[in-house]
Each structure stands twice: as structure tokens, then as C-alpha cells.
Amino acid sequence: MAIENPQPGTRIEKWKVFRDVCQARERLGIQDRALAVLDALLTFHPHAELDPSHGLVVFPSNAQLSVRAHGITETTLRRQLAALVDAGLILRRDSPNGKRYAHRNRDGEVEQAYGFDLTPLLARAMELALMAQDVAAERVRFRRAKEALTICRRDVRKLISAAVEEGVTGNWERVEAAYIGILSRLPRHPDRMQVEITLDEMELLREEVLNILELQLKTENMHGNAGQNACHIQNSNTESINELEPGSEKERAESAVADIRPTSMSPKRAKAKPEPIKAFPLGMVLRACPQIADYGPGGRIEHWRELMKAAVVVRSMLGVSPSAYEEACNAMGPENAAVAIACILERSNFITSAGGYLRDLTRRSERGEFSLGPMLMALMKVSGDSNRKTA
Template sequence: MQTGNVTTPFGRRSVKFALVKSQLDMKEGRAHQAIPKWKVFRDICEARGILGLHDRALAVLDALLSFYPEAELSNERSLVVFPSNAQLSLRAHGISGTTLRRHLAALIDAGVIHRHDSPNGKRYAHRGKTGEIEKAFGFSLAPLVFRAGEFAHLAQSVAEERRLYKRTKEALTICRRDVRKLISAAVEEGIDGDWEGIEGQYIGLLVRLGRSPAHQVMAAVLEDLEMLREEIVNLLEIHLKTEKINGNDIQNGCHKQNSNTESIHELEPSSENEQDETSTHEPKRMVEPTKAFPLGMVLKACPQIVDYASGGAVSNWREMMSAAVVVRSMLGVSPSAYQEASDTLGPENAATAIACILERAGHINSAGGYLRDLTRKAARGEFSLGPMLMALMRANTVSARKSA
């Protein structure tokens, strides 16, 4: 068994106080302990970044451990191994002598092994009559026994750090995806908000990440991204609540119109054709509502509906449909006729049809009957709002030229 005395390196190599201190610490440590050598080796591999060791140094340590005959490192036995450089190089996958010496020095500086040099610097052992090693000179593996708990703790901390890094990276990826897609959806839907400014904040956070961000940087950016995502969600939630309130207002408006059972607007006159078709009780053919025309085009063809909008302006389809409800009531179109038009043409096109009827109100005897007639023709594929809008746009252009 080794005495554990402080030893110094052979030749020109100087001794460092850290080496002396570690050897003294081992003398004061536990006297009897057995550690599985490959368990401590795996811990060192896990903590190699903290210890400042490279893969080649670990290959050299693996070679050194292979010269220790037992599966467990024990203070009860000699912990000094004494292979030659040629033998070490062979077991370390054939690395060169210069590389071998450099990584042996790295293992010593990291406190993983100690030198236990002979008087002439050679590595050998004195054996007793029974063949047992009495004294050996080479590399001492005693630090592996003494620091086994420390290496295990370092390995656990590295594994935990890697786990947290992976979780943070996953959360960051999801948050980046959420923010990117929520911004795109808000812009595509035309929802009110400073989306250009929010986009700038998003890009600025991504710039902070760089190419290989540390865990602390990723965690800080993730926190800021989560706050940005929450801000976006709040804006979308406010929009949805506003849209719901406006939708309820429209429904309540229609209900108020229906509540007056004696209103002559509920009984608008229908054409003879309508009465004949109604009497046949033919089943209605379901058609897919056509795509809405651009709002700017509709307002250019039907400018009068703006006068019935809340605030005297129409900036989106929600305001357009709210104005159409008011005009519907004014023209005497029943809610059932307007609902049927909405089901057949689509809500936006139904509002557009009301705006067109308003422009031609002086030439239409029954706005409700006219709307029902347009709805039936549209259901049969015999009517489109496009020609009507174009005709109104041309008429407005001629009127503007004459007035000029």
C-alpha cells in the first residue's frame, strides 16, 4: 500500500503548490474506500468541460485505467500504474508521443492523476517474494478515489444543466413559432395594432441569441419572448371581445326590428314570380357564398352607405355590415330577407347588395322584394354583384365629370 507521502516530479518539471495541497488533502481523507473505476471514469467524461479536458485526454485516462487490474479502485492496494509511453500510446489509439505527454500533463493539472516519479524518472515497480507490488513509480490514480464524490457531483450538475438547456431551447423554439405566426395572422386579418413595432421587437430578441447562445442568454431571451407573446395574445383577445360585442349589437338590432309585429317593413310586397315560386314549395338549392369584393371597390361604387356608418366612416367589413343593418331597416327590408341573402351570398356580399340597393333606391319599388329576387337568382347561379358594382362605379364617374 502506498504511504501517501508528498512527491515531486522528476527532472526539470517544477512542482506547483496546488499539487502539494491536493496530496496533503488526500492524506487527511478517508483511509479505506473502494470506487468502481469505470463509474468514476464516466463521471469525469461527463464533467470534462468543467475540468478542462479534451477527448484525447480522456482516451489517455482510459488507457491508464486499463493497466489497473481490478474493477474497483481501492486504497487497500497500490494505485500507481507504470506503463511505458509506447504501451500507453498503443492503448490510447496510437496517439503520438508529443500528444500523449501533453494530455498526461492536462490530466495532472486537472487533478485527475498524480505523478509518482522514480529517482531516474523511469516507471517500474518493486515486488515482494509473493509477487505483490511493494513500491511502484508511475502515475497515481489515488485522486480518482479521493475526488470520486466531487466528480459525481460535477457530472450530475452537467447533466442537469444539459437538461435545462434542452428544455429552454424547446420552449424558445415554441415561443418563437407562436410569436411569428401570431404576428402574421394579425397582419393578414387586418387587426389593429402596432405590428411593425412588435415585429421589430421580435427581430431584436432573435439577434441577441447569436449563433451559439449560452443557457443564460437563452433563458433571458425566452423570458422577453414570453412577455411579447402575452402582449400579442392580449391584443388579439381585445379584438375578439370587441368583435363579439359588435356582433351582439348587430343581432340585438335585428331582434328589435322583429319585435314590432305590426311593422309594414316585415310585409314588403313581393313580385308575382316570388309568390308563384313560394307556392310550389320547391326545396332550396344550397350554394357556396362567393368571395367578397374589395371593400374599397364597394365604397367607390356605393358611397352613400358611409352616411349610415357609426362615426361617418367605414374602414373595415365589420363597420360595413353594421351600416348595412341600419340601411336594411330604413329601406324596409325584413330581417328574414336579409338573413336569406347573407346565407346565400355571404355576410359581406349581402351588405354590398344593400349598399347597391341604397344607391338605386329611387328606381326600386320594393327593396325587400328586389333583394329576395337577387338572392334567388344568385342561388341559381344567374346573378353576380360584379356587373352591378361596375355599373354603379361608371355612373358615379359620369356624375363626377358632369358636376366638374
């Protein structure tokens, strides 16, 4: 009824409708060959707009259509024309003898035409536009779900690897098996719902891994081991500049050597060999230290190189000397030094001297007494508590 009695004054730009049909092709159940045929049909309509007053029936021969549809065979042409009719995009207007032609008046204007009617495109223009917008939005949701799954999967993989390498207590074989099982259930070509289900499962596994690490951290805090650094960063406002700046470095070094050597050993033999600090997942670092992202390009950080560039900017802002930062890079590695700067920025309101604090962490790292894990976990816990209070 809408096709036979279109609303008066209705008109639409024909190529806009064609773009909407292309966007919604899968929803309409047509192939790309059918789009080529529809494109060819629209080229036979002499006006830029579909307007009932100008006539919407085109009557090209199969030979002419084949040429404009990039030379497809007549068999394929007939099949795709039928598909366009079945999809409700065109109508057949058959003549008594089955041919396509038009009757014209003395002025050459078309009075009656037999061929393919483009009126359905005009009548369904709004429906096709909404369908195209929904398809575009669905594609965006699908892409974001896949990106989130990739980041979450990468975080879980790195957390498991870091935990195994650090010797953290836990049934990591079971966690590894759960990780592999979640990914194995994802089809080779999944849809958005399947990706989102996998993402939910992977996020739950990530939370479980973080809970295991947090429980381990609490256990170490109870025994006064690795948790000392977490307490140190939260209570550093009680330290003075004289305690952290290089002025008393000699005395602290002598004291540190005295603490770790037996009375009968020389300082050279008693010096502890520093252990390498493991790099943690970037996502974990950014959750623990969200402020560092403000100093990345465009106010965001997406990979380690951007984090290290942002750390150089923050280092200068906090008043950390280039030599102190260089020493930290040599002792910890450039990635971990950047993470240390991010942690200091996060607690800068409670740290009297950022430069002295970094030098102290550097010396602890050289003695093998420093780990980023407890520091990051403490900051993540503080950040989580803040978010819950805000909510």
C-alpha cells in the same frame, strides 16, 4: 491530505469514476484526448475497483500508453498527462532516475511503484459524481429552455402572420421589428442563461400580441360583429335540439338567403362566397382547448396530425355523425374542423347537441360568416380566468 490519507475501506468502481469524469469534462477543463489517456491508464490497473489496499500506482511506458490511447503521438501524450495532473485527477510518483517501474517482493507483489497515482480519482469520487449529475441536469434545463423558445417563437410568428392576413388592426410592423430584434440578440451558440433571457422577451412579446388580439375582439363585440360566435358558444345551452339538428335545415337556409339578398335579387346571385378560415397556431389552440390533449397519443398533442386524430375520437364520443364531420372538413378544412371539435369539447357541458352545433358552424362557414378567432379568444379568456381563480 485526503489523497495521502484516504479513509479506510474506501473503494470505488473505476469505470464509474471514469464515466463521471467524461460527463464533467468541460467543468474539469480537459479535452477528449485527455480522456483517452485516462482510459488507457485505468486499463493498466489490474482490478475493477480502485482500492488503496491493492495499490493505485500504474507505471506503463509512454510507448505502451500511446498504443492503448489509440496511437496518439508522444508529444500529445505528454501534454495530456500534464493536463490530467493539473486537473487533479492523477499524481506523478517520480523515481530517482525519472523512470517508471516497481519493486516487487519474492512473491511478485508490488512493494514500491513509481509512475502515475490514481488515488485522486478515489478521493474525489463523490465530488466527481455530484459534478456529473449537475452537468447532466444543466443539459436538461438547457434543452428544455431551447424547446420552449422554439415553441414560443413559432407561436409569435404564426400569430403575427395570422393577424396580418386577417387584417387585424395594429402596428404589426413594430411587432415584427421587435420579433426580429429579439432573435438577432441571441448569439449563434448561446448558453442557457442567454436562451432563457431570449425566452422571457419572446413570451412578453407573445403576451403583447395576444392582448392586441383580445382588445380587437372586445372592440368587435361592442359593435356586434365577429364576437357573435363567442357569445354563441357560451350561451348555446339555451338552444334546443330542434333548433340545431337537420330537421329544420331547409327553413334556416331559406331564412339565411333572405337575410343576405336584396329583395330584387334571386337566391343564386345573392349567395355569399365563403371566405377561407385561417389555421391558428397549435399552441394557441391547446391553450384555449386543453381537454383535447387527453385524447392524443400518450395524453398529449405535439403537432396538427395528432390533433386531427384526437378530433376523430372526440367526434365519436360527442355523438357527432361522420357525415356532419365530413361536411365540416369540406367547409372549413380538416385542421379547422378539428379545432371546432376541440372547442365543442371544451364547452360540451353547455351544448345540447354537439352534432347540430357543428352543422350550424359548417353552414355559417359556407356563408362566410364564421371565424375561429373569436371562439378561441373567448375560450382562452375563460381558461385564464379559471387559472387565476384556482391560483
